[in-house]
Amino acid sequence: MFYPKTPFLGKGFLLENEILKVHVSALPQLLPWLCQTPRITTYRINTLRTNVADYKAKLQTQLGNHYGQQAPRVFGLSELPEMLCIAPLETAANITYDDCLKQVIVDTSCGAALLRGAHIFAPGVLAMETGTQLHDMVNVFADLPGKCKRGTATRYICDEKIFLGVGKVLMQRHQLYNNNEQPPSGIAIRMETNVSGVPTLGDLSDRDALLQNLPSIVCVRVLAPQPGERILDMCAAPGNKTTHIAELMGNVGTVIALDNSGSRVRGMQPKLVNYSCIEAHQFDATKAWDENGIGISNKPPFASSSFDRILLDAPCSGLGNRPQLSCNIKQPKVLQSYPHIQRNLFSQAVPLLRPGGILVYSTCTVTEAECEQLVAWALRKFPQLQLVDATPKLGAPGLPLPDLDAAQCELLQRFGPSGENRVKHLDTVGFFIAKFQKALSQENLVKIIM
16 A cells, blocks of 8 residues: 655655755665654653552553553663653554445544554544444545545545554544534544554553653753753743653752743643742743843843753754654745754853753754754854763764764764664654753863864
8 A cells, every 4th residue: 555755745856855965875764764653652750750660560451451462562771761662563564454444534644643553533534434333443544645625525535645544433424524613522533453553542641651752751861950950941842851851850950941832831831730840931042041131030031151951952844753644844945944943042052051061952853954963063153062972872873974073973862763773673753862061161161172
């Protein structure tokens, strides 16, 4: 059956050529990998509330109830003791397609979530064939071209729709499309199987654990926040890394979380309410530094040297968010716009960091311009910064560039095709992490420059 080999299907080579301009030969492996689903599911355990062993037992019970003896393995990694991994199902390769089943169509965003173990909520159902009955088993497809009209009642004929798996109908057409006064909500199709092999559990997040991508967990471990410190999370929404910072600090110290969207800050609040050390503010982080500011404040903008550690998880093109069934970026100029934003944020972060402080820069993308080239620019622009080892190192080294040598790249982490990562068989989203330390004094700065 059809499956995309590039996130830019039908959009020409201009976008693809923006991803890797130096390491062009890596594109034939990278592009299909971006379309594929990470097969490992990861949960970060809130160790302020529970312990990993107890949550592992809870997960194993849920998986056993759902899959019986076919239940996938639950395991941990020593480098990330607060994390549990769920292995893929071994039976994924045995899914057979039955064309006699009715069909349901979803968009590519919903389709990507299904391949990672989600069910289909009512707003995600684009089309359902007439005659589909409650509790029927249906074939689920993603509409790659984006041409299927919402509410379509006939079978959607398209050579570029992607078969995702089989689900059970929990809502019928009249519930999905004929109620204009109150939009439908809840699970409409419960997925029974999917072609990725990721267990179809939905999101089990609660106060004890959070569904989170592995590199995002690594990112905060690289930051290594300590109890009693002042930490700035410059682009904090949806708050997952913010709460991880607070947990590693034992909820002791100060974590300032900024985001320029009021709705995103409000959306974070339910996650933050149980952490007394976190303060969230709606504020444009490109204006976070007050060069005339004096003293320590918890409200932005901030004076120079206000923070011990800063996390700059920057807005980016998001190309690492696998599976990328169809990228919504249409023009090269959109990809080219992100480094400008990232540099503006970086220019605010550096003066806010105290001498000797730590700055972690991360993105969920794979372009050289937003990753290694941004690091090379930062080292030129801010001689008071030096690269330090981004440990624990699970991802691959960075990609060498003319102005970023192999030794420097060894200090970085780039999560890409699993064979490249330092921990083998680590199938994750695409991600990038760099760690900087600010010179303690002018004398140290001279040593760095020399």
